[in-house]
Amino acid sequence: IETSMEGDCLSCIKYLMFVFNFLIFLGGSFLLGVGIWVLVDPTDFREIVATNPLLFTGVHIILAMGGMLFLLGFLGCCGAIRENKCLLLFFFMFILIIFLAELAAAILAFIFREHLTKEHFTKELRKHYQGLNATDVFTTTWNAIMNTFDCCGVNSPEDFEGSLFRVLNPSDMVPEACCRRNSHLDLSFSNKDECLAGNMLYRNNKGCYSSVVDYFEMYIYVAGALAIVLLTIELFAMVFAMCLFKGIQ
Structure with missing residues (x-):
């Protein structure tokens, strides 16, 4: 047994x-x-x-x-x-x-x-992002993120104040990638000049950090x-x- x-x-x-x-x-x-x-x-x-x-x-x-x-x-x-x-x-x-x-x-x-915090990404963005026509990997990646998620900066468009981008583009408050598009099918911009001048009505005002986190949260x-x-x-x-x-x- x-x-x-x-x-x-x-x-x-x-x-x-x-x-x-x-x-x-x-x-x-x-x-x-x-x-x-x-x-x-x-x-x-x-x-x-x-x-x-x-x-x-x-x-x-x-x-x-x-x-x-x-x-x-x-x-x-x-x-x-x-x-x-x-x-x-x-x-x-x-x-x-x-x-x-x-x-x-x-x-x-x-x-x-700490390498995945808002502060780290904001510091890197201000230090390395150059603008729409730049060809470096860092900038093109950020352009892709902002275009894909309809966002601007890490926390908000204010992240570009005092940044390398503003030094290289003193007449623009935000990069072109931050501008709102007419629609997802129409890739042309709506009032691009107003957007680049910093008009909140024509730019994406949500930060990319929260947009990406919301997308991948689940x-x-x-x-x-x-x-x-x-x-x-x-x-x-x-x-x-x-x-x-x-x-x-």
């Missing part, structure tokens, strides 16, 4: 591990999808990522983690079903490394969070919640892997 109970317990652990590894497999697929979407996104978000080293590194970490979890979930499922001790041990060591790497990434994201919360769920699943998967490893004769 005791042997039968042990066999039932082992079988239960095996199928639970399969389920948890299948969830890891799905989590890896999701991370891969997010990373690929950011890199090929048609709304120019990839340009924002390309000009920010922290975001650029983060996206590639997401891609790498997604690929590893995708492979790991598959190996874990195979190890559980086949009851292969070698696969299970490899799975445990691999997922432990990933688990610790994810914790380290979360700690680093917390430490370097995705940020979903990604954060899924990250917590994924870490919990990985922890349980490691426990089940060790229990199954010890239970296999």
Whole structure:
């Protein structure tokens, strides 16, 4: 009877591990999808990522983690079903490394969070943004952001006061990218001269920081919640892997 109970317990652990590894497999697929979407996104978000080293590194970490979890979930499922001790041990060591790497990434994201603040972006905008006809990556990226999200500056159009843009364009209060368009289909500007002179009626008055955050807010919360769920699943998967490893004769 005791042997039968042990066999039932082992079988239960095996199928639970399969389920948890299948969830890891799905989590890896999701991370891969997010990373690929950011890199090929048609709304120019990839340009924002390309000009920010922290975001650029983060996206590639997401891609790498997604690929590893995708492979790991598959190996874990195979190890559980086949009851292969070698696969299970490899799975445990691999997922432990990933688990610790994810914790380290979360700690680093917390430490370097000041690089994603309004103050940091405002300082960089005032220091490097040149105007519509500039060809540097920083300026063209900001032009793409302001055109895409119908916004101006980081906090508001006042961010351009005392900036490099005003030094280079002393007659313009705001760049042309801040001007309101007639419609989304008609790319011509409405009263462009009034806009460049600073008339609030003809410029976009909302800052880009809040516009971008509002646009991605749902995705940020979903990604954060899924990250917590994924870490919990990985922890349980490691426990089940060790229990199954010890239970296999």
